[in-house]
Amino acid sequence: MDPSVFPLPTAAAHQWVVYLTARCNFSCDYCIQKGRIVPGAKRKPWGRYEELPGSRWVEALNAIPVRPEHTLILTGGEPTIHRDFYEIATGLRGYRIDLTSNLSFDVDRFIETLKSEGTVLHSSFHTYHPKFMEPEDFVDRARRIRDSGVIANPVFSLLDLDAFPHFRDEEHDANLRRFHEIAGRRGLRYQRNEFRGNHMGEPFAHDRKRPMKCTSGWVNFAPDGEIYNCQYHLEIRKNAFGNVTALEECRPLPVFGTFFPCGDYGFCDPCHENSGRGAYMDEEGGIFRRTGDDSRIYLRWMDPNEVLEVARRHLDEGRLEEAEHAFLAVIEEGGEDRTPPEVWADLGLTLWAAGERERALGSVLQAIELGSRDERTLAAAVELGREVGERERVRNVLCRFLPASRILAIEEAVASAFV
Ligand code: SF4
Numbered sequence: 001m002d003p004s005v006f007p008l009p010t011a012a013a014h015q016w017v018v019y020l021t022a023r024c025n026f027s028c029d030y031c032i033q034k035g036r037i038v039p040g041a042k043r044k045p046w047g048r049y050e051e052l053p054g055s056r057w058v059e060a061l062n063a064i065p066v067r068p069e070h071t072l073i074l075t076g077g078e079p080t081i082h083r084d085f086y087e088i089a090t091g092l093r094g095y096r097i098d099l100t101s102n103l104s105f106d107v108d109r110f111i112e113t114l115k116s117e118g119t120v121l122h123s124s125f126h127t128y129h130p131k132f133m134e135p136e137d138f139v140d141r142a143r144r145i146r147d148s149g150v151i152a153n154p155v156f157s158l159l160d161l162d163a164f165p166h167f168r169d170e171e172h173d174a175n176l177r178r179f180h181e182i183a184g185r186r187g188l189r190y191q192r193n194e195f196r197g198n199h200m201g202e203p204f205a206h207d208r209k210r211p212m213k214c215t216s217g218w219v220n221f222a223p224d225g226e227i228y229n230c231q232y233h234l235e236i237r238k239n240a241f242g243n244v245t246a247l248e249e250c251r252p253l254p255v256f257g258t259f260f261p262c263g264d265y266g267f268c269d270p271c272h273e274n275s276g277r278g279a280y281m282d283e284e285g286g287i288f289r290r291t292g293d294d295s296r297i298y299l300r301w302m303d304p305n306e307v308l309e310v311a312r313r314h315l316d317e318g319r320l321e322e323a324e325h326a327f328l329a330v331i332e333e334g335g336e337d338r339t340p341p342e343v344w345a346d347l348g349l350t351l352w353a354a355g356e357r358e359r360a361l362g363s364v365l366q367a368i369e370l371g372s373r374d375e376r377t378l379a380a381a382v383e384l385g386r387e388v389g390e391r392e393r394v395r396n397v398l399c400r401f402l403p404a405s406r407i408l409a410i411e412e413a414v415a416s417a418f419v
């Protein structure tokens with residue numbers, strides 16, 4: 001084909017991505033390839049495709065006339081589960097191949113096949129997903145890949161979910177702790193990746209569209225070879241420019257920096273706005289990308305028990321503002337007087353740790369009013385009463401529920417503990 005009418009932008013700012021498949025053998029709930037990133041809701045394939053066979057991919061991509069050492073990402077879903085993955089990985093010529101994979105493939109076969117074909121991939125990107133692989137297994141696989149020489153620059157990583165306990169449970173955290181320990185002991189270097197699950201400070205909820213101008217640095221090939229400049233449109237198969245197997249019929253993609261109107265803003269995929277390869281222009285001509293992360297948005301999709309679990313994790317891990325927000329969300333949902341006293345008590349401890357002693361006292365007294373007789377809560381009330389000069393107020397509440405001798409004992413115990 002004539003390079004002067006070639007329809008795909010190849011400037012340095014554009015990234016070519018081949019989605020070999022929309023399928024993945026893992027189903028992470030924090031996966032950003034979901035319409036809604038709802039904690040606990042597993043990722044599903046976004047559609048069924050007639051996946052192009054390996055020979056078609058190799059033939060079409062190798063026929064492209066303007067590709068000297070152009071970076072090409074092989075991704076998915078999980079690209080290695082494409083039935084002809086090895087034919088594609090070893091058959092492409094003139095590209096710097098970058099592979100993203102969850103590292104669940106057969107490592108021996110991978111190394112053997114690439115070596116026997118003399119293929120060296122330029123780079124790869126492998127994230128550890130604690131719910132789907134034992135840490136020993138991942139570290140072992142990673143070290144074998146790293147030491148094999150078949151990938152020049154392999155990168156291993158973790159998703160930084162520290163501030164997002166919504167997506168973590170005991171199993172996740174236990175595997176992560178072991179991962180840190182094993183990787184450290186066995187000399188595997190890894191990085192932490194930012195969680196990109198927010199859309200301009202809001203959840204990726206797919207609940208409101210509006211018109212916007214957009215620019216894109218993506219050239220995305222769908223599993224069936226269709227070409228899009230936006231992952232959302234790839235997922236819903238809208239606005240294809242053409243097909244990789246018939247590039248002579250492909251419409252030219254706008255180059256990065258050219259803003260085009262789109263009515264689907266709000267449904268954009270996280271990569272578009274978070275990667276630096278996408279941006280928007282508002283009615284006044286202001287150009288913007290994203291705002292900061294906000295873990296609170298996910299609480300709206302969780303039931304109160306799950307929110308409470310998140311709140312307690314925030315408290316245990318020292319994120320006091322987040323803990324307070326989550327405890328208050330539980331209280332708001334349940335109603336002040338119907339919320340279990342333990343929740344008020346935990347809110348009190350959170351506020352106390354944050355230095356908000358008057359509010360902390362109000363919370364622990366509410367816990368006691370609602371029935372808490374827990375030693376820790378009673379002691380907290382007595383000490384907080386002393387600290388904020390409200391001893392009598394605390395005594396007046398306690399004496400409605402406890403004999404004077406018990407109150408005295410608590411006061412003495414607290415006095416000696418805080419001497
Ligand atoms: S392994 Fe990756 S693509 Fe697959 S579900 Fe998990 S985050 Fe998504």
Ligand code: SF4
Binds near residue numbers: 212232262278
């Ligand atoms: S505005 Fe969003 S949905 Fe529309 S093209 Fe841009 S990234 Fe895709």
